Amino acid sequence: MTTATDNNKLVVVQLSGGNDYLNTIVPYGDGLYYDFRGAIHIKPEDVLHIDDRTGFRPGMEAIKRLWDEGKVAIIHGIGYPNPNRSHFRSMDIWHTALPEDIGHEGWLGRTTEELDPDGENVLTAVNFGRGLPRALGKRGVPVASVGNLETYGLFTDVGDEGRRKTVLDTFAKMYGTANGGDAVMEFLGQTGTDALKGADILRTAVDKYHSNVEYASNAIGQSMRDAAQVMFADLGTRIYYTQQGSYDTHAGELATHYQLWSELSAAIGDFMDDMDEHNAGDDTTLLLFSEFGRRIKDNGSGTDHGSGGVAFLIGNNVKGGIYSSYPSLKERDHLEGDLHFNNDFRITYTSILEDWLGLDAVPIVNGTFEKFDFFRNGNGTNGNGAH
């Protein structure tokens, strides 16, 4: 079923560093989990039960609540053929949707171009963070990158507000005047003027925003709040991207992993509440992914890079449930010491693109893939999420 509308929005949260699947959705009913994870495991009594075999790790209370409300899709065993355990390469593969070749364009860059073919809105896609992730990169597709919405802009290090205003006036004058008809100079002038304007528009999002939700002051909480502010300002933004990390828990995993998920889960719970408060919950779907899962066997203090992982889709219009199945922990089923992935991430991309954003996914994900039936239909019928 499709619910795609011109108003649907996608919020992508990248869990950078390789999230430990086994300690996220914990297979506490499987003795092998405790055999392989002698040191780095979640005790059965601490697990937030999904069923008698699996459950969320502690810290994911808010996501558990959304799960209970039927708004969370858990995509088990997600990955791609010939898994690569390099952070950079594997992230690149997720970003470009090209597991075999070095890709040229990000899948969301292409998505943005499809959503806004004439590039009319420079805010169709906004990245909350500095430096554009390759997922959003595509030649000629403008994407705004906002480190911090409240302080976004030019000459932000000029501390004195009066001085800063004078400096910005001078900048506006330098970039705003015609410059001898030279094409590159004119282009630079336009870009500088746009940058000032873009910063002004984005700042209005902060001023317009009122909410009863109080986000935590940590980085992901602030990023999710920034995303909500831009969304409610009605600037036509369809793609929202942010990241959190680092999930690269080779050492000291138990404490770090708990904190990361506590912060992320709370931020997502707050974000969903904020959506509902502003009647935006039905138009918004979140995708949470990481570049890979981690080794099945722990290293005594943490876990090393692995492959098969878990992803989540969250939203009022998402059919909550289990998609695909937990890969077997039996040794003969391992893939080089990792959980054996059982579904290609491009199935999930395809489902989102076609059924949520209403686009033809084939050119965006570089191929034809089957789909998961993630979304409720237009009548709000509660479908069965099981795949």
Added chain:
Amino acid sequence: MTTTTRQDIDLMAHLMRRAAFGATLDELEQKAAKGYEETVEELLNPGDPGDLSQDAIRRYHVDHSELRQMNSAAGNWLYRMITSKNPLEERIALFFHSLFATGYTKLNQARCLLNQIDMFRQRGLGRFDTLLVELSRDPAMLLWLDNNESHNGHINENYGRELLELFSMGIGNYTEDDIKEASRAFTGWTLGNVEYMAMRAMKDSIWPYSRIAWHFQYRADDHDEGEKTFLGESGNFNGEDIVAIICRQRATAEFICTRLFQFFAADRVDDDGQAAIDEMIDSYFASEYEIGAVLRTLFNSDYFKSDAARYARVKGPVEYVVGAIKTAGSYRQPTLGIDKVAEQAFFMGQGLLNPPTVEGWHEAEEWIDSGALVERVNFVANELADTSQPGVKAIIGKLADANGGTLTPDEVVDNCLDQMGAIAVSDSTRGALVDHVGEHGNLSLSDDSSEQRVGELLGLIAATREYQMA
């Protein structure tokens, strides 16, 4: 000695923006007094780079010595760009890094990338055929374009294809069969100790391509000894023969000379520019493919010296950042935090050692979008407003020495533009800067706030449209 004119200074500033990372007015005056052609020769015949030896850096500067991580390795290179007395060596390395774009994303090993950059430093001004042979033996390149996966009887065409398409001739000048035959000739060009390294890597998921840099090995038993036909010539070719045939082609000369022209002279090639490229092509053949000779021809050409070539290139993020740092005088020692500068350049669209693809970066106007411009302006404004930096202090000192330390707004702006490297700006830009300074009247260097005003102005100059160009 002849008298140095304003024109000499401006021309020298132009040369130093292209063959180096800019220069102060003092440096420009010294070089102009020495002469233009003499300066070109100095640039082309580098001596001791004068930066700290890599051994000393690795011993005493832990932040630089972790060369496996991308940003610490990129920071190490940035430090060399900032401090080297052989700036053209760094620029030619940057040129070849953009052209033979090899990236960390696949290698997960920055040390072998830095080794490749060092090879560009050593070979980049020499013969193009020697460079291409070295490139074909380079471990980072072997892995990046899969030549280690290319075997006798089972070729992997990736390197053969890009060697022709992106590195030497350009599309349209060879056939698909030529790609296959070139790939056959490069079979056996692989990494040493592969089995051991693969085994180590399997056990070490953090560094899937191992913790130590790879090395080259030629495996005669995996080389295709059969007859090959490449670009119309036949023989039992090995990789060196393929490179020799490539370098004889007119298309190769046109390709490499045009790319050098765009990197050193102008983003766009007009008719006068094409005439300069034609001269470069003549030098390419006359010198037996020597890149240094081609650049000598370019720098001494009428086109390069003409007004048409001035400010005709958009600065890439790395040269922009390095230029501003050199003016500010910051990072002159191997300091903690240089990896953050590498990060800044990435925010502006150029992650050193991390090109988006084998095609390198999209350059010229494509360097600029509103996000990149915001990052550029904020970085330079911050760097140059810091009046504790030696370069900024030196400029303030020069102003204090002029006119008894009291200057009109016009004098302040003209002095600062000159001290930053004889920068030319349009009348409207200059007017806006003068108005900005004039808000508080004349500048008296005895005044406490005056230093801040100068720092602010330097930041604004680096934020101008003109400063985005070289």
